Amino acid sequence: MTSTAQDLHPAPVLEPGRTILELRGLEKRYPGTHALKPVNLAFKSGEIHAIVGENGAGKSTLIKLLTGVMPRTSGEVIWEGQPAALATPHEAMALGINAVHQEVVLCRHLTVAANMFLGEENSRFGILQQRAMVKEAQKIIDDLGFDLPAHVTLGDLTIGQQQLIAAARATVRGTKFLIFDEPTAYLTRKEADQLFTLIRRLKGEGVTIIYISHRMEEVFELADRVSVLRDGTLVGTRNIAETNDAELVKMMINRSIEQIYHKEHFTPGAAILESRNLSGKGFENVSMTVRAGEIVGLYGLIGAGRSEFVTTLYGRHRKSAGQILWEGKPVQINSEHDAIKLGMALAPESRRDQGLCLNLSVGLNLNLPIYKRISNNLLISNAQERTQADRQIADLRIKTPTRSALASSLSGGNQQKIVIGKWLAHGARLFIFDEPTVGVDVGTKAEIYRLFSVLLSKGAGIILISSYLPEVYELADTLHVFRRGKLVATHGFRTADHEEILTQALAEKQEKLGEQI
Amino acid sequence: MSTEAIPAEKPKRNYNALFGLTLLALLVLLWVILSLSTSSFASANNISNLLRQGSMIAILAVGQTFVIITGGIDLSVGAVVGFATVIAAMLINAGIPVFLAILMTLLVGVAIGLFHGFGIVKMGLPPFIITLATLTSLRGIGLLMTNGNSISINNDAFQEFSRNSFLGVPNLFWMVILVGIPAYIFLHHSRWGRYLFSVGSNAEASRLSGVNVQRTIYMAYTLSGLCAAFVGVLLASRIGIGNPTQAEGWELQAIASSVIGGTSLFGAVGSVHGPLLGAFILATINNGANLLNVNAFWQRIITGALIIIIVYFDGLRRRGSK
Ligand SMILES: Nc1ncnc2c1ncn2[C@@H]1O[C@H](COP(=O)(O)OP(=O)(O)OP(=O)(O)O)[C@@H](O)[C@H]1O
Ligand SMILES: [Mg+2]
Numbered sequence: 046m047t048s049t050a051q052d053l054h055p056a057p058v059l060e061p062g063r064t065i066l067e068l069r070g071l072e073k074r075y076p077g078t079h080a081l082k083p084v085n086l087a088f089k090s091g092e093i094h095a096i097v098g099e100n101g102a103g104k105s106t107l108i109k110l111l112t113g114v115m116p117r118t119s120g121e122v123i124w125e126g127q128p129a130a131l132a133t134p135h136e137a138m139a140l141g142i143n144a145v146h147q148e149v150v151l152c153r154h155l156t157v158a159a160n161m162f163l164g165e166e167n168s169r170f171g172i173l174q175q176r177a178m179v180k181e182a183q184k185i186i187d188d189l190g191f192d193l194p195a196h197v198t199l200g201d202l203t204i205g206q207q208q209l210i211a212a213a214r215a216t217v218r219g220t221k222f223l224i225f226d227e228p229t230a231y232l233t234r235k236e237a238d239q240l241f242t243l244i245r246r247l248k249g250e251g252v253t254i255i256y257i258s259h260r261m262e263e264v265f266e267l268a269d270r271v272s273v274l275r276d277g278t279l280v281g282t283r284n285i286a287e288t289n290d291a292e293l294v295k296m297m298i299n300r301s302i303e304q305i306y307h308k309e310h311f312t313p314g315a316a317i318l319e320s321r322n323l324s325g326k327g328f329e330n331v332s333m334t335v336r337a338g339e340i341v342g343l344y345g346l347i348g349a350g351r352s353e354f355v356t357t358l359y360g361r362h363r364k365s366a367g368q369i370l371w372e373g374k375p376v377q378i379n380s381e382h383d384a385i386k387l388g389m390a391l392a393p394e395s396r397r398d399q400g401l402c403l404n405l406s407v408g409l410n411l412n413l414p415i416y417k418r419i420s421n422n423l424l425i426s427n428a429q430e431r432t433q434a435d436r437q438i439a440d441l442r443i444k445t446p447t448r449s450a451l452a453s454s455l456s457g458g459n460q461q462k463i464v465i466g467k468w469l470a471h472g473a474r475l476f477i478f479d480e481p482t483v484g485v486d487v488g489t490k491a492e493i494y495r496l497f498s499v500l501l502s503k504g505a506g507i508i509l510i511s512s513y514l515p516e517v518y519e520l521a522d523t524l525h526v527f528r529r530g531k532l533v534a535t536h537g538f539r540t541a542d543h544e545e546i547l548t549q550a551l552a553e554k555q556e557k558l559g560e561q562i
Numbered sequence: 563m564s565t566e567a568i569p570a571e572k573p574k575r576n577y578n579a580l581f582g583l584t585l586l587a588l589l590v591l592l593w594v595i596l597s598l599s600t601s602s603f604a605s606a607n608n609i610s611n612l613l614r615q616g617s618m619i620a621i622l623a624v625g626q627t628f629v630i631i632t633g634g635i636d637l638s639v640g641a642v643v644g645f646a647t648v649i650a651a652m653l654i655n656a657g658i659p660v661f662l663a664i665l666m667t668l669l670v671g672v673a674i675g676l677f678h679g680f681g682i683v684k685m686g687l688p689p690f691i692i693t694l695a696t697l698t699s700l701r702g703i704g705l706l707m708t709n710g711n712s713i714s715i716n717n718d719a720f721q722e723f724s725r726n727s728f729l730g731v732p733n734l735f736w737m738v739i740l741v742g743i744p745a746y747i748f749l750h751h752s753r754w755g756r757y758l759f760s761v762g763s764n765a766e767a768s769r770l771s772g773v774n775v776q777r778t779i780y781m782a783y784t785l786s787g788l789c790a791a792f793v794g795v796l797l798a799s800r801i802g803i804g805n806p807t808q809a810e811g812w813e814l815q816a817i818a819s820s821v822i823g824g825t826s827l828f829g830a831v832g833s834v835h836g837p838l839l840g841a842f843i844l845a846t847i848n849n850g851a852n853l854l855n856v857n858a859f860w861q862r863i864i865t866g867a868l869i870i871i872i873v874y875f876d877g878l879r880r881r882g883s884k
Contacts, residue, residue, distance in 0.1 A: 361770065385772040393770055400770075402763035404830050413760055413771040416753035424751050467771065 065090040065253050066111075066142075066222060071120035073106050073277075075454070077446040080106040082277045083120060088222075093244065093254045095264040095285075098274035098297055099486040100458030101444035104257045105147055107274070108224050111255075112144045113137040141221030145228055147257075147457045147484065148397060149207045151214070153200035158182035160199050161214045189213055189243055204231040204395065205347045212240060216247065223247060224255040227457070229263060230483045233346040233512055234547065241267060259458070259486050260513075261290050273297055298488045305491045306519035309498045310538075311338035313522070316373060317475050317506045318389075320358065323367035327353030328530040330367070333523075335475060335506040340497060342521025343510045345550050350530035351510045352394050355477045359391045360384040385414070390473035392464050394480050394510075400464035401452050408434035408448035410463050414471045437466035440496070442489060457484045465493060469500075476500060477508045482516065494520060514543055526550050581824050581876065585839040589846065596850045603853055610732045614724070614800070616845030617734040618643075618793045622816035623823070623837035624745045625789030628782045630820055631749075633762040633829030634682070634689035636783060638696035639790040640812035642674055644805065645700045646794020651713040651804025660720050664795050671791020672784055674700070679780030689783075697813070704806020713804040724799040734796060738838065741789065746834040758782060762829030818865065819844055822872050843868075 070083040081103040088094055096104050109115040111122065113131045122129050124140055131137050151160045158179040182195035191209050199207055208231055215223055225244070229237045244254055244267060258264055264271055265285060272282040273296040280296045295301050314337030323331045328350035335341045343351045357364050360378040368375055371387050378384050384391075393399035402410055411434045412419065419429040434448040441462040445455055452460060461484050468476060482490050497507055497520065511517045517524055518539065526534040526549045534541075534549045597604040622639050629636045646667050653663035674696065681692035715721065726733050749755040757778045760768040769775045793812075798804055821827065822843060823836025844865060851861040 359770075381769055382772060382774055391770055393767075398764075399766050402760050402767055402830065405759055405763045409756060409760065413756070413768065413773065416756055420753045424747070425753055425756070427751075 062092075063090050064088065065125060067123040069121040069123065071107070071110060071122060072118045073103070073110055073115070074118045077450070078454075080277050081110070084274075084279045086272060086279060086282065088253055088255070089270075090253050091248060091251045092269045093248055093256055093267050095256045095258065095268035095271040096274060097258065097261075097264060097271060097293060099276075099444075099488060100462070100484075101456040102274040102297075102486075103277040104274055105226055105456060106277075108144055108146070108226050108255070108257070111137065111224065112142060138218060141219055142224070143215040143218060143220045143222070144224040145208065145211045145215050145226065147226040147230070149204065149211055151199055151207065151211060153198070153207075155199060156196055157186075157193065157199055157202070157210055158195040160210060161185065161195070161217065163214075185217055186210075186213055189216070190239055203347045205233055205236050208232060209236055209240065212243065216243070220247075220252055222253045222255075224257075226257045227259065227484055228256075229258065229260065231347065231480075231512075234514070235346070235551070237263075259484065259490075261293065261487070264293075265290075275299065294487055297486070302488065302491055305487060305494070306515075307491060307494045307498060308520055309501070310522070311501050313337065313339045314504060317371070318358070319370040319373075320354075321368040321370065323354070323357065323364055323369065325353060325357040325362055325364045328357075328527075331532045332367075333525055333532065333535075335508055337474075337504045337506055338501050339522040340501070340507045340509050340520050342517035342524040343508065343527055344514060344517045344521075344524060344546060345512070345527030347512050349527040349550070351527050352479055353530075354527075355391065355479060355508060355510065356393075358384070359389055359477065385473075388474035389477065390414070390468040390471055390475070391477045392468055392479060392481055396460050396464050396483075401460055403453040404451055406449045407438070407443065407445050407452055407455065407463060410452050411437045411448075411467050411470075414467055433470050437463075437469060440469070441466045441492065458486055458489065461485050462489065462493075465496075469496065473505065475506050475508070477510075479510045480512065481509070482511075482513075514546060518543065518546070528552065582833070582835050582839065585823065585836065585843065589839060589843050592843065592846045592850065596846070596853065600850070600853045603850065608849070608853070610727065612842075612845055612849045613732050613735040615849060616842040617732070617738045618796055619812065619815050619819055619845065620738050620838045620841035621741050621789050621793050621796075622812060623819035623841045624741055624834060625786035626813075626816040627820045627823070627825050627832050627834065627837045628745075628749070628758060629689070629786045630817075630825050630827060631758045631762045631829060631832040632779060632782045633765075634779070634782065635693065635817070635827075636678070636786045636790075637690065637693040637813050638674065638678070638700065639786060639793075639816055640809045640814075641697045641700040641704075641806075642671055642787060642790035643794040643797055643809035643812055644807055645674075645704045646671060646791040647798040647801075647808055648704045648708055648713065648804040648806050650795050650798040651715045652707070654715055654717050654720060655713060660717060667795050668788060668791050671787040671789075671794070673787075674791075675784035675787025676780060678783040678787065679776075682783070683776045683779055701806050708804070708806060715798060715802050715804065720799055721802045724796060734800070737792075737796060741792070742834060742838055749832075749834050754778070754781060759830050815841075815844060818869055822869060824876055 064087045067087040068084050070085060071081065072083045073081040084107070096107070098104055110117045111131065113134045113136050116132065122131055129140060152163065161182045162178050179196050186193055186195055191213060193202065193206055193209065199210065202210070208228055212228060228240055232240060248254060256267055268285050270282055270284055271288065271293065273280040273293060275297060291301060316334050316336050318335045320331055320333050331354055333341065345351055353362065356362055358369060360380045360383050369378060370376065376387065397403065408430065412430055415433065416425065419426050419433060431448070437443065438445060438448060443462045443466065444459050452463060465478065465481050482493060485493065500507060509517060509521060522538050524536045525532050526546055528550055536546070602608055626636055626639060649670050650663055650667045653666055654660060678692055678696065681687045682689055724734055728736055749758065757768065757773050760773055761775050761778045765775050797808060819840035820837040823833065823838070823840035825832035825837060847864060847868065848861055851864065
């Protein structure tokens, strides 16, 4: 393909407000799960249409049907007045339907440019025009206002940056209908703003957009209309001006939540973990203490060194300098095994790469850290294996047909619940949660925060990493701000305002000045 | 949300059991067809023979399966078998008590497995490479040790063992049971078994969950080496000679048995009963083909076709059940 920057602006073929795509009785069954019950819904050309719903409500399933990733069980899809089979992704793309999926589905070992043109490479006589492709890709990226290089390997970028590339990729192929499935889950504030600008621009060009998110404020910021799915059923569609947060939540979970951020204050006890001038790959000279009964929040942009810091505490990486104290005594943590033995637990950032054994059962994933406890010298206690798994499934309301379903068959948010759930029965003293609520729905978020309180009340300490400011802001007793591998500021519970914290986390200009002085 | 009722453990178990039953049915079907179409198949003599033929590959396949579940492969097992016959022969001929000789041979298998673990974990070599290297060099070492000659074992009791039967069943087949039951318990009912699966599925996630990934890999290759050395002892007993070039190509038969038995070469999928059945299906096909006077060349082609067909249908169903 020889796309130029001009191709980015396809002339809108439809006057705004006409129905561009219509679902008639669209339905999807997986073995054991009725993921989408017959849905009727019409999308108007040029609108931003938000879809919200609990984890496992069927949002991603709907998208997979529209993009030809999965075949539908029954029903019809009408595209510009004509029935469309949508049997393959290729067909969907040819019509102008593109999607940015919940999990980045690109090739991590290829360059950004190669990924952008994957499937539509620019070649002359069968020879790839690599240089031209990089140049073109760079032009597109720059044009979109993303500050990213096109020649690097995709895997070298953060998940958020990869997501932006996926978005850029979806805009270059004469898109008329673009779907975003939780695009901001891994984005920093700044990246999210860039993405919103892009979305508004596309809308201006007449592109219809479906926007899926668990973050209500984004829905209200962007969308024209919003549809709510519950258990595979379309509960209703509202104009954004005629609804509010509470109503949507009520529609989503069929009950109301008075308070998402459940915060109990405990009197902090003795120090559990202390990091003294710790340095390692990606962070430098970090000192902090976590005491029993408190949540220590680490806020910063993705890539600020928070994950590296905690994985080093956890023995995954070597520290280069500094000291770690556990319950007041200096300790050497050489492996994850050491850390776990001391009493640490880590729910890592990336559920696909670090958190889950996707092609194994939900039960095995949940029990993985505690097999030692639920087996005698030789054998696993089957009864305990069952009850432990079922307890986490019930407590976290993990939506799965059985505990022996494969983890890969769960919806994104439900997979995330496993990553957290596996540590709850472990009885650790220090819990490290790295972006624990990515892709998790409102109701379950409230549930998870409640569980934090339970852990704290039992005398545990928590390190909570989040790039979503409201979350750390409302929950952390002590809030540390990271910027480029350094701990740059510390606040108490709600002692600083959002603006101040954001400035500290961003503050690129000031920092450069500061370094020169 | 509809999570109130969590039905008991069903799909996966069922699937495993179902697949096992299908294989068993296939085996029985083969036996029925062969008994009807040949006069000699159903004779006690031939059945014993068949069980003996299948037993050794079956034991190899069990060890191989542990390795494949972790996402690896052990190409060395055939060479280890040949090498072990030499060690066993030399030790027995040197007058060392048979029991001790067997134990020492098994230890050699363990050492080879540990070496593989070391190469993979510490040197970062791909399993394919390190075990391929062992495959060629072990045969070489064996040839050096024997000067290229076969060593005949002069101990009748040792050789009797593999010819005798117990309760009408050949001793060699009892050995499959001796290996199979602990292997089954190990893989499906111990935490180490769970770790084999989890490492094969996602090593990083396992490690962060506190699984000792390195030890798990060592364990898989050590068990495979141990099984191979054990088969070496059995082969030495059966043939009565030590020769490093024996068991040529057995690694491929072991891998084929394992794969026919439902093991996924991508790791994290496998069982103990599957490879056992797979090994006896292969043995039956070879045995039957001999009785029916099918050209030996055709036997190889049939085996290849069978692997494709079984794995294809297995894959279809697995995808269907998702
Ligand atoms: N490949 C699959 N096989 C079987 N069941 C599946 C599969 N994919 C999804 N499901 C089930 O279908 C239901 C809907 O899943 P879907 O991914 O559409 O949810 P979602 O609304 O996108 O949730 P989330 O907010 O967590 O991403 C869930 O119950 C899920 O377990
Ligand atoms: Mg989803």
